[in-house]
Amino acid sequence: ETVMTQSPATLSVSPGERATLSCRASQRISNNLAWYQQRPGQAPRLLIYGTSTRATGFPARFSATGSGTEFTLSIDSLQAEDFAIYYCQQYNFWPYTFGQGTKLVIK
């Protein structure tokens, strides 16, 4: 199974600043990496797919890069609604696996 490791577990950032979240795969997963945003009490929502393509409804201040085993999600000019849990997911190998999540909290 491909293990996805996210860091940090909790990230404290002030509104208006930039947040950088990391995701590492235990083996190369090409660009088959997605990110999801989950707000309290809600289902996860697709944010990024194919490593760097933004899903419908998310503004350009969300960006993502990476390849192979190292991936990064960046959020510029943090807004109140961005403070949530973010999960990465690989879909290159069965079984599909998620990282344990990074909780983005207000500093």
Add this chain to the structure above:
Amino acid sequence: QVQLQESGPGLVKPSETLSLTCTVSGGSISDYYWNWIRQPPGKGLEWIGYVYYSGTTYYNPSLRGRLTISVDTSNNQFSLNLNSLTAADTAVYYCARGQRWEQYFDSWGQGSLVTVSS
């Protein structure tokens, strides 16, 4: 826009079988993969398995042997059956759509909390 809605019991006894159904509306069930994902309270996400509209399935090896996922294209529904339940199966169960060529999940149900307890 496609919408997914889970339905099923909120409480199931240990050793019994969980049955959940996901109803797809606003779009066809054809040409997509239909997934189940679960999230224990306060924890992360675990992919359970999928069914393709043709009936092809793939299950997470951690649950294989206890799990059946099926599709009913005539009613735009797919279902999960998980047997021999224990407290470790307590979770919010989500259904989600996966693309044909890339298995990211672009539409999710709101989730159904299932508690395994006597």
